Amino acid sequence: MENTAAVMMGISKQNGQLRAPSSRSGPGVLSNPFTSVPTVGQKPAADSPEGPGISIVDVTATKGNEFEDYCLKRELLMGIFEMGWEKPSPVQEESIPIALSGRDILARAKNGTGKSGAYLIPMLERIDLKKDHVQALVLVPTRELALQISQISIQISKHLGGVKVMATTGGTNLRDDIMRLDEIVHVIVATPGRILDLIRKGVAKVDKVQIMIMDEADKLLSQDFVLLVEDIISFLDKNRQILLYSATFPITVQKFMAKHLKKPYEINLMEELTLKGITQYYAYVTERQKVHCLNTLFSRLQINQSIIFCNSTQRVELLAKKITQLGYSCFYIHAKMMQEYRNRVFHDFRNGLCRNLVCTDLFTRGIDIQAVNVVINFDFPKNAETYLHRIGRSGRFGHLGLAINLITAEDRFNLKAIEDQLVTEIKPIPSSIDKSLYVAEFHSADDQAEQQEMPDDP
Missing domain, CATH: 3.40.50.300 (P-loop containing nucleotide triphosphate hydrolases)
Structure with a gap:
C-alpha cells in the first residue's frame, strides 16, 4: 500500500480528498464496486474548475456559531x-x-x-x-x-x-x-x-x-x-x-x-430535522470489527452517496485512510483543516465527484445534499440531538434514506436513551435490506430478487 501511504502524506496535499490506488475506484473515482447507479449531482463545466456561476463559499458560515x-x-x-x-x-x-x-x-x-x-x-x-x-x-x-x-x-x-x-x-x-x-x-x-x-x-x-x-x-x-x-x-x-x-x-x-x-x-426547523423516510438499523460489533463491517456494508448496499461519522478528528483521518486501503475513494473533512480545503471538499462532494464522505459532528448541520441516501455512524453519538442531525443528512426533503449505526457494548445505553427521547425505533440490521427503503424508484421485482444478502454478523 505504498501508493496509499503517499496519498496520506498530508492534508495540504490532498485537501481531504483521498483517491483509492486500486482499480476498484476507477478513473476519476466515479465508478464504485457496490452500485452501478451513475453519480448524482451537478457536473462542473469544463471551462471552469468549479463550473460556471458556482462560487466556493463556506457552507457552515451561517451554521457555525460559537x-x-x-x-x-x-x-x-x-x-x-x-x-x-x-x-x-x-x-x-x-x-x-x-x-x-x-x-x-x-x-x-x-x-x-x-x-x-x-x-x-x-x-x-x-x-x-x-x-x-x-x-x-x-x-x-x-x-x-x-x-x-x-x-x-x-x-x-x-x-x-x-x-x-x-x-x-x-x-x-x-x-x-x-x-x-x-x-x-x-x-x-x-x-x-x-x-x-x-x-x-x-x-x-x-x-x-x-x-x-x-x-x-x-x-x-x-x-x-x-x-x-x-x-x-x-x-x-x-x-x-x-x-x-x-x-x-x-x-x-x-x-x-x-x-x-x-x-x-x-x-x-421541523423540515430539516425529520426522521420521516429514514430507516434506522444498528449492527452490534466490537471496536475491532467496525472496519470489516463497514467494508461489508459498502459491498452490499446500493449507495448514491454516503456520509460516515466519527467522534473525533483523529478517527476521521484514520478511517479515511482505512477506506482508501480497502480500495474505495473517499473525502474527509474536519475543523482542523484549512477553510479553503473544507470548502472544496463540500463543493466537490455535493457535485458528486465522490460517493463517500467521512466527517465529524461539527459539520452535521452544514451538509445538505439530496443525493445522500446512506448515513453510517461508525462511532455512535452520545446524545439524541447529535443523532438526529447526523441521520437527518439522509432522507432529505422527503427522499428515502438509510441510517446504520455500529454499536459496541458501551453504546447500548445511549442507543436506548436516544430511541426513547426521539420516540423512534432503531432495529437490528436484517440479513438483507430491501433496496426500496433507501433507493428511489426501486420497483423492479427482478432487481429485488438479485439483491445480495447481508451476512448475519457483519
Whole structure:
C-alpha cells in the first residue's frame, strides 16, 4: 500500500480528498464496486474548475456559531460547556440572539434538538441577581419535564453566583412550595395548574416577570391547559416577553400567537430535522470489527452517496485512510483543516465527484445534499440531538434514506436513551435490506430478487 501511504502524506496535499490506488475506484473515482447507479449531482463545466456561476463559499458560515459569539457571561459559558454543549444547535443559533434582544419567539422544534438550551441560555443571561423577585416563568405540561428543565437550569447557572430556580408541579406538597416562595426565587419552572394556584393565593408574585417560556406549547394550549395558561398570562406584566416552542402548529397555537405575541420571530426547523423516510438499523460489533463491517456494508448496499461519522478528528483521518486501503475513494473533512480545503471538499462532494464522505459532528448541520441516501455512524453519538442531525443528512426533503449505526457494548445505553427521547425505533440490521427503503424508484421485482444478502454478523 505504498501508493496509499503517499496519498496520506498530508492534508495540504490532498485537501481531504483521498483517491483509492486500486482499480476498484476507477478513473476519476466515479465508478464504485457496490452500485452501478451513475453519480448524482451537478457536473462542473469544463471551462471552469468549479463550473460556471458556482462560487466556493463556506457552507457552515451561517451554521457555525460559537456560544462565545453571543456575548454571554463567562460564568454562564462555564456552565454551558460543563453540560457538554460544545456548539449551539440550529434552534439555539436561531433562538439565542433573538431572545436576548427581547423579542417574542414562535419556534417549531422537536425534542432532542437542543430547544431547552435555546430558551434557558438567554433566560439565565438576563437574570438580574440584584433583584429578589421572580423574573422568569417556564411552563411545561408534565411534572417530569418540569423537574428536568429545572435541573438543567440549575446546572447551567451554577457558576453565576446565586440564581435561584424552583420547580413546582401538581401532586406535591403545596406547603413546601409556599415556604420555598417565602425565600428568594428568580426562576419558576411549573405546570399550569400548580403555578396558577400559587398565584391566586398571592404566594407566587409574577407581576414583575419579564420572560415567560412555554415548552411543548401545543400541549399547553390544548383543552386541558389553555384556560389555565390564559389566566396565568393575565397576572403578568403587559410588556413581558414570550418564547413559545411547539412541535406542531394546531389552530390553538395560532390563535394564542395572534392574541398574546407581538410580532414574533418565527423559527421552523421541523423540515430539516425529520426522521420521516429514514430507516434506522444498528449492527452490534466490537471496536475491532467496525472496519470489516463497514467494508461489508459498502459491498452490499446500493449507495448514491454516503456520509460516515466519527467522534473525533483523529478517527476521521484514520478511517479515511482505512477506506482508501480497502480500495474505495473517499473525502474527509474536519475543523482542523484549512477553510479553503473544507470548502472544496463540500463543493466537490455535493457535485458528486465522490460517493463517500467521512466527517465529524461539527459539520452535521452544514451538509445538505439530496443525493445522500446512506448515513453510517461508525462511532455512535452520545446524545439524541447529535443523532438526529447526523441521520437527518439522509432522507432529505422527503427522499428515502438509510441510517446504520455500529454499536459496541458501551453504546447500548445511549442507543436506548436516544430511541426513547426521539420516540423512534432503531432495529437490528436484517440479513438483507430491501433496496426500496433507501433507493428511489426501486420497483423492479427482478432487481429485488438479485439483491445480495447481508451476512448475519457483519
